[in-house]
Amino acid sequence: MKLSNLEVGQRYARALFEVASKNKQQEDILQELVGISQVYQEIPNLGVVLTSNELALSDKQAILDLIKKNASSLMQNFLQMLFDYRRLEDFTAIMHAYTVLYDKKSGVGHVKVQTALALSNEQQQALKQALKKRFNLQQVSLQIQVVPEILGGLIIQFNNVIIDGSVQKKLQQISRVLLQD
Structure with missing residues (x-):
């Protein structure tokens, strides 16, 4: 084989x-x-x-x-x-x-981030610190992609974890709840 x-x-x-x-x-x-x-x-x-x-x-x-x-x-x-x-x-x-x-051995994480607007250096640094803490990493490398369609918030992808905090996702959830009744 x-x-x-x-x-x-x-x-x-x-x-x-x-x-x-x-x-x-x-x-x-x-x-x-x-x-x-x-x-x-x-x-x-x-x-x-x-x-x-x-x-x-x-x-x-x-x-x-x-x-x-x-x-x-x-x-x-x-x-x-x-x-x-x-x-x-x-x-x-x-x-x-x-x-x-x-x-993995060095504690480096490559994180993909989608955002509706470009992030300032301060926002990027704050995000890196939060991701270090959340995923127990020593160093974070961000790959940022501006995607206006998400309207606001962030979509974060690291390894097999996706955190969708976009406004678009929230609106979809609200719409599903409202249409169920």
Whole structure:
């Protein structure tokens, strides 16, 4: 049974995170993953090329050697393992899964916020403090989207939790109650 891209990413990321943790290199490895992912963004088919049979093995190894040239020994070994097991196509999924593990361990939360109007810096800081307390986080990164249709209030999404405090939602609830009778 073939594993999904997500499952592969989670397994390899967990293994890399455990080794990086033992060596106290979690943040350094994250930075290296981010740097390598930029190469993947610049060359969108890189993973496919390195796992397909279109190029000779020696040519693919030469490309990989260029990618891992300035990497730490841990990252060099990890990339070589991905190459050997033909998993370089899953690199982006691995990087995302590693980031999730790192953020969870570090107490970082990425929160999506929808609001009817742009928030001032003071409002953003107050919201960050409230979210830190509510979700027991060390640091909060806000992704704010202005959506005039919600009329007012906020819709907050963090992991699998959605807090809908929008005026639009309140009006819908009132309308449902009034129309029931």
